[in-house]
Amino acid sequence: MTRPFSFYDQRHHPTVDVPAGYERWAQTYDQEIGDHLAIDLLARLRAIQWTHLGPVVDLACGTGQIGSWLRRQGVGAVEGVDLSSAMLGHAQDRGAYRLLVQADISACPLDTGRYDLGVCSLATCHLPELEPFFQEAGRLLRPGGQLVIIDYHPFFLLNGIPTHFHDAQGGSIAIQNHVHLISDYVTLGRQRGWILEEMVERLVDEAWAAQAPNMAKYLGQPVSFAMTWRSDTRA
Numbered sequence: 001m002t003r004p005f006s007f008y009d010q011r012h013h014p015t016v017d018v019p020a021g022y023e024r025w026a027q028t029y030d031q032e033i034g035d036h037l038a039i040d041l042l043a044r045l046r047a048i049q050w051t052h053l054g055p056v057v058d059l060a061c062g063t064g065q066i067g068s069w070l071r072r073q074g075v076g077a078v079e080g081v082d083l084s085s086a087m088l089g090h091a092q093d094r095g096a097y098r099l100l101v102q103a104d105i106s107a108c109p110l111d112t113g114r115y116d117l118g119v120c121s122l123a124t125c126h127l128p129e130l131e132p133f134f135q136e137a138g139r140l141l142r143p144g145g146q147l148v149i150i151d152y153h154p155f156f157l158l159n160g161i162p163t164h165f166h167d168a169q170g171g172s173i174a175i176q177n178h179v180h181l182i183s184d185y186v187t188l189g190r191q192r193g194w195i196l197e198e199m200v201e202r203l204v205d206e207a208w209a210a211q212a213p214n215m216a217k218y219l220g221q222p223v224s225f226a227m228t229w230r231s232d233t234r235a
Contacts, residue, residue, distance in 0.1 A: 002158070002179040010160025013174040018126045019083050021175035022062070025165040026086035029063050032165055036208050038121045038150045039069055041226035047197040048146055048228060050074055054116040055098075057081065057140055059105040060123030064091030070119070071096045079115075081108050106132040113142045121150040122224075125163065128178050130185065134192040138231060147194065147229040153201065153222040154181050185227060194229040201225045 002008075016024070025032075051074035058067045061080030070078050079099040082088050088100050103109055105123060118137050127133055137147050152163065162174040186196060202224040209216040 002154075002181060005157065005162065005177045005179055008158050008160045008179065009162065009174075011162060011164070011172065011174065013162065013164055013172045015162070015174040015176060017176055021163075021165070021173065022082075022084035023086045024167065024173065025175075026063065026084060026090055028165065029087070029090070030065060033065070033122075034212075035065075036212075037152075037202065037224045038226075039065065041150055041200055041202050041224060042066070042069060042119075042148070044200045045148065045198065045226060045228055047230075048117065048148070054142075055079060055114055056117045056119065057108075057110065057115045058097070059108070059118055059120040059137070061091050061097070061100070062087045062121070064094040064096055066119055066121050067091065067096040068094050075117075079110070081105055081110070106136050108136060108140060110140055112139050115141050115145060117141070117146045117148070119148045119150075121148075122152065122163075124149060124180065124185075125152050125157065125177050126175065127180075130180055130188045131192070134188055134194065138192055138194070141231055143231060145231050146197070147231070148226060149185065149229070150224060150226045151180075152177075153225050154179055155222045156224075182225070189227075189229055193232045195232050197228045197230050199225060199227045 053075050055077045056075050058080040061082045067078045077098045080097045081101050081103050157179045162177045164172050164174045201222045203222050204215050204218040
């Protein structure tokens with residue numbers, strides 16, 4: 001079990017809670033995040049047949065980057081959930097979603113067994129506990145449905161680098177993080193009746209460092225990961 005993130009924190013930025021942080025970050029989120037952390041990992045997944053999917057739920061959909069990518073892969077219907085009204089406003093503007101709902105990803109006002117796939121990107125690191133999330137994902141997906149979790153790598157968080165953004169004055173603001181080890185995901189996922197199908201990790205490479213020179217000092221280090229799970233119909 002890890003300690004509170006404050007034990008690992010090396011930056012000591014002013015820190016805000018999740019709703020406040022993403023309300024403030026919404027305007028510049030797409031520019032600051034780019035494709036490296038999440039979209040690049042989605043493109044590497046091989047266990048999912050994107051064009052054969054029924055409805056997909058994008059949990060913590062943010063500004064809609066993931067939903068837009070899913071639609072470009074041929075996914076017909078995507079519905080999104082997020083805590084932040086400002087982030088949802090940007091997602092709405094993209095036009096990729098059939099439905100957008102403001103809610104907690106661990107307690108969604110959506111129908112049981114409705115979705116073929118759930119995607120949750122860069123959000124479980126904000127949850128104090130993973131079990132309610134796995135339980136809710138299991139409720140939302142049909143039997144045999146798949147779940148993709150993308151998040152900051154615990155290696156990065158354990159080295160004291162939080163989720164953070166820059167305010168209008170250029171200062172750094174951190175958003176509350178909780179460190180979950182890879183083994184936490186695997187243990188709790190299996191306990192909730194999920195089968196791990198694949199996992200990929202995103203290292204900082206030369207191309208990323210060339211595009212964002214501030215990342216050069218992390219060359220070769222893992223920053224994010226993606227897991228594909230399938231609900232166990234035997235459970």
